[in-house]
Amino acid sequence: xxxxxxxxxxxxxFTQISVSHKVSPLMKLISRGDxxxxxxxxxxxxxxxxxxxxxxVGDTPLYFMQSSGGxxxxxxxxxxDAVLSGPAGGIVGAAKSGKRAGVSHLVGFDxxxxxxxxxxxxxxxxxxxxxxxAGIRMTVxxxxxxxxxxxxxxxxxxxQGRFLVGPASAGANPGPAAYGRGxxxxxxxxxxxxxxxxxxxxxxxxxxxxxxxxxxxxxKRGFEAIAIEIEQETGKKPSLETIAEGFLAVAVEHMARxxxxxxxxxxxxxxxxxxxxxxxxxxxxxxLVAQALGIDKVIIPxxxxxxxALGMGLSEQTAIADVAAECALEETAEIDSxxxxxxxxxxxxxxxxxxxxxxxxxxxSLHLKYAGSDTSLAIPYGxxxxxxxxxxxxxxxxxxxxxxxxxxxxxxxxxxxxxxxxNETLSLSALGTETGALDTRNVFWNNETTSAKIFHKDxxxxxxxxxxxxxxxxxxxTTIVETGWQAILQPGDTLELVRTGNIIRxxxxxxxxxPILLEIFNNLFMSxxxxxxxxxxxxxxxxxxxxRLDFSCAVFDEIGNLIANAPHMPVHLGSMGExxxxxIDARGSTIKRGDVYMVNDPYAGGTHxxxxxxxxxxxxxxxDTAPDFFVASRGHHSDVGGITPGSMPPHxxxxxxxxxxxxxxxxxKEGKFEEKAVTDAxxxxxYPARNIEQNIADL
Numbered sequence: 001x002x003x004x005x006x007x008x009x010x011x012x013x014f015t016q017i018s019v020s021h022k023v024s025p026l027m028k029l030i031s032r033g034d035x036x037x038x039x040x041x042x043x044x045x046x047x048x049x050x051x052x053x054x055x056x057v058g059d060t061p062l063y064f065m066q067s068s069g070g071x072x073x074x075x076x077x078x079x080x081d082a083v084l085s086g087p088a089g090g091i092v093g094a095a096k097s098g099k100r101a102g103v104s105h106l107v108g109f110d111x112x113x114x115x116x117x118x119x120x121x122x123x124x125x126x127x128x129x130x131x132x133x134a135g136i137r138m139t140v141x142x143x144x145x146x147x148x149x150x151x152x153x154x155x156x157x158x159x160q161g162r163f164l165v166g167p168a169s170a171g172a173n174p175g176p177a178a179y180g181r182g183x184x185x186x187x188x189x190x191x192x193x194x195x196x197x198x199x200x201x202x203x204x205x206x207x208x209x210x211x212x213x214x215x216x217x218x219x220k221r222g223f224e225a226i227a228i229e230i231e232q233e234t235g236k237k238p239s240l241e242t243i244a245e246g247f248l249a250v251a252v253e254h255m256a257r258x259x260x261x262x263x264x265x266x267x268x269x270x271x272x273x274x275x276x277x278x279x280x281x282x283x284x285x286x287x288l289v290a291q292a293l294g295i296d297k298v299i300i301p302x303x304x305x306x307x308x309a310l311g312m313g314l315s316e317q318t319a320i321a322d323v324a325a326e327c328a329l330e331e332t333a334e335i336d337s338x339x340x341x342x343x344x345x346x347x348x349x350x351x352x353x354x355x356x357x358x359x360x361x362x363x364x365s366l367h368l369k370y371a372g373s374d375t376s377l378a379i380p381y382g383x384x385x386x387x388x389x390x391x392x393x394x395x396x397x398x399x400x401x402x403x404x405x406x407x408x409x410x411x412x413x414x415x416x417x418x419x420x421x422x423n424e425t426l427s428l429s430a431l432g433t434e435t436g437a438l439d440t441r442n443v444f445w446n447n448e449t450t451s452a453k454i455f456h457k458d459x460x461x462x463x464x465x466x467x468x469x470x471x472x473x474x475x476x477x478t479t480i481v482e483t484g485w486q487a488i489l490q491p492g493d494t495l496e497l498v499r500t501g502n503i504i505r506x507x508x509x510x511x512x513x514x515p516i517l518l519e520i521f522n523n524l525f526m527s528x529x530x531x532x533x534x535x536x537x538x539x540x541x542x543x544x545x546x547x548r549l550d551f552s553c554a555v556f557d558e559i560g561n562l563i564a565n566a567p568h569m570p571v572h573l574g575s576m577g578e579x580x581x582x583x584i585d586a587r588g589s590t591i592k593r594g595d596v597y598m599v600n601d602p603y604a605g606g607t608h609x610x611x612x613x614x615x616x617x618x619x620x621x622x623x624d625t626a627p628d629f630f631v632a633s634r635g636h637h638s639d640v641g642g643i644t645p646g647s648m649p650p651h652x653x654x655x656x657x658x659x660x661x662x663x664x665x666x667x668x669k670e671g672k673f674e675e676k677a678v679t680d681a682x683x684x685x686x687y688p689a690r691n692i693e694q695n696i697a698d699l
Contacts, residue, residue, distance in 0.1 A: 008543070012646055038079065038080055038083075038138060039078060039079045039080040040079075041079065042078075042080065042082065042083075043078050043079035043080075045079070046077065046079045046082055050062075050064070050074050050075075050077060053074075054074060062074040063317065064077040064082070064085070065085040065086075065088060065089050065312045065315060066081040066082070066085055066088065066318070067081055067082065067083050067084040067085050067088050067140065067141070067142040067143060068081070068088065068127060068140075068141040068142060068143065068318065068320055069088045069089075069091060069092050069125050069127075069143050069315065069318070070315060070316060070317060070318025070319070070320075070416075071315050071316065071317045071318065072318070072353065073317075073352075073353040073354075076349075076352070076353065080138065080140050081140060083138060083140075083142065084142050084145055086308055087110065087117045087119075087145045087147075088142070088143040088145070088311075089308040089309065089310075089311035089312040089315065090108065090110045090117060090119075090278060090279075090307055090308035090311055091108055091119045091121065091125065091143050091145065091311065092125075092311035092312070092314055092315045093301070093307040093308060093310045093311025093312075093314060094106065094108040094110075094119070094121065094276045094278065094301075094307065094311070095121050095125070096311065096314045097276060097278075097299065097301035097302075097307065097494070098121065098274065098276050098299065098301075100301070100426065100492060100494065101274075101299050101301070101490065101492070101494045101496070103274045103276070103297075103299060104121075104122065104123050105121070105122045105123070105272060105273045105274070106120075106121050106122075106274045106275070106299070107119070107120055107121075107259055107262075107263060107270055107273050107274070107275050107276065107293075107295070108120070108121060108276055109255070109275050109276065109277045109278070109279075109282055109286060109289060110278050110279040110282065110307070110308065111150075111151060111255070111277070111279040111280070111281040111282040111284075111285060112151050112279045112280055113151045113153040113169070113171075113172065113280065113281065114149070114151045114153055114154070114169040114171065115147050115148060115149050115150065115151045115169075116148050116150050116151055116254075116255050116258060117145050117146070117147050117279075118145070118146050118147075118148070118255070118258045118259045118261075118262055119143065119144065119145050119146070119262060120144070120262045120263045120266070120268060120270075125143060126143070126144040126262075127141050127142060127143060127144055127378075128141075128142055128144045129141050129142075129322070129367075141322075141414075144262060145262075146258050146259075146261045146262045147258070148166075148254055148255060148257070148258035149166040149167030149168075149254075150165055150166050150187070150251050150254040150255050150258075151166075151169065151187065151281060152176070152187050152188040152280065152281035152284075153169045153170045153171060153172075153175060153176060153186050153187070153188065154166035154167070154168070154169055154170075154186055154187050154251065155168045155169060155170055155184045155185070155186055156184075156185045156187065156189070156190065156226075156247040156251075157184075157185075157226070158226050158229050158230050158233070158515070160233075161233060161234070161515050162515055162518060162519050162522075163243075163246050163247055163250045163515050163516050163518075163519045164250070165187065165247055165250045165251040166251075166254065169186075170183045170184055170186050176188040176189045176192075176219075177189050177215070177218045177219045177221070177222040178192045178197075178199075178206070178214045178215050178216065178218060179206045179207075179214075179215070180206045180208065180212055180214075180215035180218055181206075181207070181208060185222040185223060185226060185247075187247065187248065187251050187281070188281070189219045189222060189223070189244070190244040190245075190251075191244075191248070191284055191480075192214055192216060192219050193216075193219050193220065193223060193240060193241065193244045193444075194241060194244050194245065194248075194443060194444045194445070195441055195442055195443040195444060195452070196284060196443060196471065196478075196480050197214065197284070197478065198441055198454075198471070199213040199214035199215075199216060200213065201454070201471075201478075202214055220240065223240040223244065224240065227243060230243070230515070234512070234515070241444040241447075242447065244444075245444070245445075245446075245447075245516075246515070246516035248285070248288070249288075249516060249520055250516065250519045250520060250523070251285070252285060252289055253292060253519070253520050253524065254523060255285070255289050256289055256292040256293050256523075256527075257523050257524075257526070257527040257530075259289070259293060260293075260527050261527075261530070261531075261534070264531065265531040265534045265535065266397075266398050267396075267397040267398040267399070267400070268397075270293060270294075270295060271293075271294045271295060273295060274295065274297040274298065274299050275289065275290040275293070275295050275297070275298045275299070276298075276299045276301065277289075277298055277299070277300055277304065278300075278301065278305070278307035279304070279305065279307070279308075280305050280476070282300075282304060282477070283300055283304060283472075283477045283478055283479035283480065284478055284479070284480050285480070286298045286480075286497065287468070287480060287481065287482040287485050287497060287499075288482060290497075290499070291482070291484075291499065296498060296499040297496065297497070297498055297499070298485075298496070298497035298498075299495070299496055299497075300477075300479050300494070300495035300496075300497065301494050301495075302426060302428050302493045302494065303476065304474075304476065304477050305474075305475075305476025305477040306476055314426075316418045316419045316420060317350060317353055317355055317418065317419040318350070318416060318417065318418045318419070319346050319347075319349035319350040319353070319416070320414065320415070320416045321342050321345035321346040321349060321414070321415050322342060322367075322412050322413060322414040322415070323338050323341055323342045323345075323412060323413055324411070324412050325338050325366075325410040325413050326409065326410070326411060326412075327409070327410050328371075328409060328410070329366075329368065329384065329387070329388070329407075329408040329409070329410055330384075331410075332384065335366070335410055335413065338413040339364050339381060339413055339415070342364070342413050342414065342415040343362055343364060343415045343417075345415070346362065346415040346416060347360055347362060347415075347417045349417065350417040350418075350419065355417075355419045359419065359420060360417045360418065360419065360420070361417070361418045361419075361420055362415060362416070362417050362418075363380070363415070363416050363418075364380070364381040364413065364414070364416075365378040365379060365380055365381060365413075365414045365415075365416075366378070366381050366387060366410050366412075366413055366414075367379075367410070367411040367412045367413070367414060368387070368391045368408055368409065368410060368411065369408070369409055370395075370403050370406040370407070370408060370409070371406055371407040371408070371409045372406070372541040372694075372697060373539070373540075373541055373546075374546050375538040375539070375546075376411040376412070377391060377394045377395060377398070378414065379391050379394065381413075388408065391408060398538075399538065399539050401539075428492060428493040429491060429492065429493060430460065430461070430462040430489050430490065430491055430492070430493045432457075432458055432459040432460040432461050432462070432489070433459070433461050434459045434460060434461060435460075435461050435464045437453035437454055437470075438454045438455060438456060438459075439453075439454040440452065440453055440454065441454060443469055443471075445469060445482070446483070450469055450483070451469075452468075452469040452470055452471050453466070453469075453471070454470070454471050454473070455470060455471070455472045455473070456472070456473045456474065457472055457473065457474035457479075457489065457495065458474065458475075460472075460489045461489070462489050462490065462491045463488060463489070463491065464488070464489065465486050465487070465488050466481060466486065466488070467486055467500075468482050468483045468484060468485040468486065468487070469481060469482060469483050472495065479497075481497060483501075484499060484500060484501035485498065485499055485500060486498050522564065525555050525563050526564050526566065528555050528564070528631070529554055529555055529564050529565055529566035529631075530566045532553035532566070532631060532633060533551065533552075533553045533566045533568055533633075536551055536633055536635070537549060537551070540635070540697070541694055541697035541698055542637065542638060542694050542697075542698050543638070544635070544636045544637065544638050545635050545636070548636075549568065549569075550569060550635065550636035551568055551569065551572070551633060551634060551635040551636065552565060552566070552568035552569045552570075552572035552573055552576065552633070552634050553566050553568060553631070553632070553633045554566070554573060554576055554631070554632055555629060555630075555631055556577060556629065556630040556631070556632060557629060557630075558626065558627055558628055558629065558630075559584065560578075560580035560581035560584050560630065562577045563629075569634075569636075571607065572607065572611060572634040575605045575606070575607060576605065576613060576632055576634055577605070578604070579599040579604055579605030579606060579613045579615065579632065579634075580605070580615055580630050580632055581605065582599060582601075582604035582605050582663070582664070583597045583599065583615050583630075583664060584630075586663075586664045587664070589625075589626070591617050591626070591627055592617075592670070593617070593619045594668070594669075594670045594671040595617065595668060595669060595670065596614060596615065596616045596666075596667045596668035597614070597615045597616075597664065597665060597666065597667060598612060598614055598662045598665040598666075598667040598678075598699070599612070599613045599615065599663060599664070599665070600612045600613065600640065600661065600662050601661050601662060601663040602655070603663070604663050604664070607634075608647050608658070609640050609641075609642070609647075609648075609655075609658050609659040609660070610636050610637045610638070610639070610640050610646070611634050611635070611636050611637075612634065612635060612637055612640070612662065612699070613632055613633070613634040614632065614633050614634075614635075614667060614699065615630055615631075615632045616630065616631050616632070617629075618630060618631060635698055637694075637698065638691070638694075639659075639689055639690050639691055639695075640659035640660050640682070640689050640695070641659040641660045641682065641685065641687045641689040641690070642657055642658045642659040642687050643657045643658075643687055645690060656685060656686070656687070657687060659687065659689070660681060660685060660688070660689060662681070665677075665678075665681065667699065675696060678695075678699065679692055679696065682695055
């Protein structure tokens with residue numbers, strides 16, 4: 001609190017701080033975050049629910065899934081541990097299914113009716129210990145899951161020249177237009193119109209009385225209405241199939257963008273991963289999502305439509321405990337003591353659930369960070385040299401750099417006790433004998449109608465290749481094998497889809513913007529800006545950037561015009577392009593690959609001197625002599641010199657009295673960070689910066 005107070009005081013011009021160390025009981029409660037409040041709200045409701053089930057199952061042992069991915073005894077299940085318990089079961093099911101299929105690096109793709117949950121798995125469960133769910137900050141262990149509002153029931157609409165998918169959902173009632181209950185056009189309707197979902201292959205459970213097939217006519221009427229809207233706004237009326245393919249393409253980019261948040265943004269190269277698809281709508285879009293991400297393999301496990309439920313049955317009992325350390329990595333005695341303490345706590349928690357300590361498996365991790373940073377990484381506990389090596393490797397992977405001069409701090413020590421991998425696999429085999437298709441159907445794909453073969457998974461013979469386009473039915477889901485993909489049912493009843501060709505979708509180039517491509521590229525460029533912001537927030541050292549999130553990231557074209565910006569600080573974005581153009585005007589043809597520039601001058605597009613903009617030219621091809629794009633980040637520094645700390649001192653008469661000015665400064669030359677030059681500049685003049693080390697760390 002004192003550190004934050006110093007930065008805030010300097011930022012707004014105060015020169016004195018009064019500190020009180022008296023902590024009231026209320027402040028003790030508030031300091032625990034919203035978790036206490038959320039738990040107080042959820043636990044009574046959950047307790048009644050648990051008792052209701054307990055009365056129905058009698059003396060049968062009863063366990064519940066936690067957000068951390070482990071089971072716990074019914075009498076120890078608390079509200080704070082249940083927030084993401086359903087999706088957590090999906091990750092466990094995906095990990096077990098991937099291991100069963102011989103794949104250890106995978107992206108979990110769980111697409112349901114309202115949303116899509118995505119996750120990353122590379123041999124161990126990835127958890128977060130401080131996250132925000134529905135606006136409530138929770139400080140409990142949870143599976144690292146990212147959710148995007150794109151599911152089978154996501155509403156499709158055309159608005160102001162854009163094809164929009166979600167976030168609103170048609171829900172189960174009225175549901176998609178094809179349900180025959182007066183619902184809107186959704187992603188599911190797109191697949192119905194394109195022929196990927198065939199009404200006669202579904203049970204007749206739709207309509208107002210629940211006894212009708214999927215209503216293709218209702219779907220067509222809904223698309224006709226959208227086609228008229230497009231014609232009124234653009235003067236052109238595309239075919240209904242083109243509109244449906246456009247909405248699907250936008251939905252796919254939404255989902256691919258979500259996957260990048262949990263993978264690419266954290267340094268993982270997912271081209272060597274498999275996409276493990278599950279959920280009721282996952283198989284309909286898995287090939288398209290994988291193709292958008294550059295992934296060549298898709299796995300559809302047994303029971304994919306209900307894998308989250310199955311994952312709960314495959315989970316082990318777990319107990320997680322952690323204790324704060326906040327000590328240097330060299331303080332081995334203190335760390336060893338914390339390891340012993342937290343191991344005993346976790347082990348006893350599990351013993352209280354009737355799991356003998358002799359039958360438990362225990363793993364211990366150290367949450368490490370560079371001194372001054374707030375972003376910690378979980379590293380397995382072991383010899384100090386191995387811990388340092390693993391931390392630096394993980395930091396390099398996620399953030400792109402290591403800091404050999406910075407001390408490593410142990411933020412906390414975590415122990416996880418498990419009951420052992422008792423439910424490792426499912427004993428399933430592919431028992432079908434058929435190799436021929438049951439039937440064929442017309443499917444619209446890439447602006448033309450083509451014939452797709454129909455198969456049923458239960459009847460398929462193992463190891464028999466199926467070339468796309470094809471539709472594979474099973475109880476609980478439908479898998480679409482796109483053109484350029486091949487499906488093979490493995491002997492263990494897992495469906496494996498492999499890309500065999502690079503299919504290029506055809507788009508007609510016109511003088512006016514294509515609303516479909518406009519929305520696709522909007523998502524692509526936005527994901528770049530979002531990834532920039534995610535890394536910046538995690539690597540910065542100052543309260544302004546890492547906690548107040550007082551920064552902005554954006555992508556610009558080759559002449560400095562704004563293309564896309566993440567939803568950061570709006571005040572930064574109005575003039576950031578002028579800073580990019582100032583660098584282009586000043587540097588011209590001398591801009592080189594590997595150079596990065598720094599600007600805060602109000603006469604060169606800056607807002608005020610504490611807002612420093614870092615500008616990086618992007619060369620797409622090795623032979624390019626001029627940048628194709630620029631990316632820029634603008635962050636607010638609490639002090640850049642001046643007669644008083646903070647922004648624009650009221651008694652200043654010249655801009656030099658407000659701080660150090662950078663108009664066209666080399667921050668990086670040929671890939672080398674110019675630390676000495678930056679330090680010298682911040683130390684120069686009559687009013688140098690006061691916390692240069694922190695400025696350097698943020699930059």
